[in-house]
Amino acid sequence: MAKAHGYPGFPNQLQAATFDARLTLMLFAHMPIAPAEAARGGVWSFLACVVLPDVVRWRFGSVDSATSLERYLSGRRNTFQRLWWRAFYLGTRPHASYSVEQLVHALGEDELVQVTERPSLAGIEGLAAAVAAGMLDARIKYQGLARRHLMREAQKRLLRLSSFVSLESISAESLDQHVAQIFEKVAESFATT
Template sequence: MAEDLCESYSTAAAKGFLASHSSLGGFAASGGLRDPNSFEALADRLREIAVKCNMPSPPGTTAKAMFDRDAAIVLGECSILMSGEALRDDVWAYLATVLLPDVVRWRFGKAPAERFSGGVRNTFQRLWMRAWALDLGEGNLERWTLLRGLSEDAHVAIFERPSVGGNAILAKACAMEWLRVSQEIGRSAMEEVMRRAIKVLRLKHQVIDISVLSEEEVRENVREAFALAVSDLTATK
């Protein structure tokens, strides 16, 4: 479907295609009560965000960042994704390929297949992973501070590495330290610092299973990695 249709998808074409292929909206019963409209309602909210970010006009850097931030929050607060369903790649492939191919193409241009298929580079799954890992808790007035505060490069550095982004405690610790260090040395220097710090953490992960450490021990490991990265960067200048 992505190969055949993503080059010319508009919102009207996306909705028309789904309407003329009703079988795409069906699935086998697996227990519980079925709500046939819940996922479509989620898709409508995500498309509204894209429109507010000037879809269908080609998005600039600011529009992309706004979409990623606001869409991630919607996905993070979506009750139907607070279950094992969100861990299934085919759920995200369905959302991207069947319900929102126009948004995928708007966000990523020609949109390679990986933006439609499930996985860490899926247009929406990557955003849900950010929200899941960086969520500071429902009811917290600063619930999405980490998600909003990181640059796109920082998000990519964390979440396209499963050993880091797949551990919510480690991901939060990296985000908190990124924000702290960026206030000291400036955001412009953080891409190289983050790259070096993540490399140190991944190497350490080969020797120490970070997933079994306490939360404070994880934070200490992250602080040390960032301190080493800053020190190395300073030494090379």
């Protein structure tokens, strides 16, 4: 897979993004491990430091700089761990309109980080997929708005909403409605400024 995306030459931005999307889906499909096992750092450090260190260097290195240790060690920035968890969060309660594959390929890196790396929101079953789908729907409806601003402001509003609404307890349909309303309000606020 790395060779198909430019390995051993360092990847450009498009190659890196496409590689990450494909690897996300492959890891999740071929590593059917429980979340408790995925939370153990040794799994990911072993993959990055022993099995595929050359791929880590290729994906996050450059001719002029070394690869950060956080890409090898377990944690939110580990090359493989971050991708497996993305697929897990997006797939725990898949969205009715989008598959996990569609979401992974349609969202950019910053958007995926916003959806899957906020601890207070990412762990809510179905929320990551609802937010990703809501952002994609909003981007179609409001083409003039910057996706980055739309996503970041929606996440802030979701954090505030979670203080008043138990997002963990509502149905998938209600969750989708709340998320859609948030994206509508964000889009309206940008349209008036």
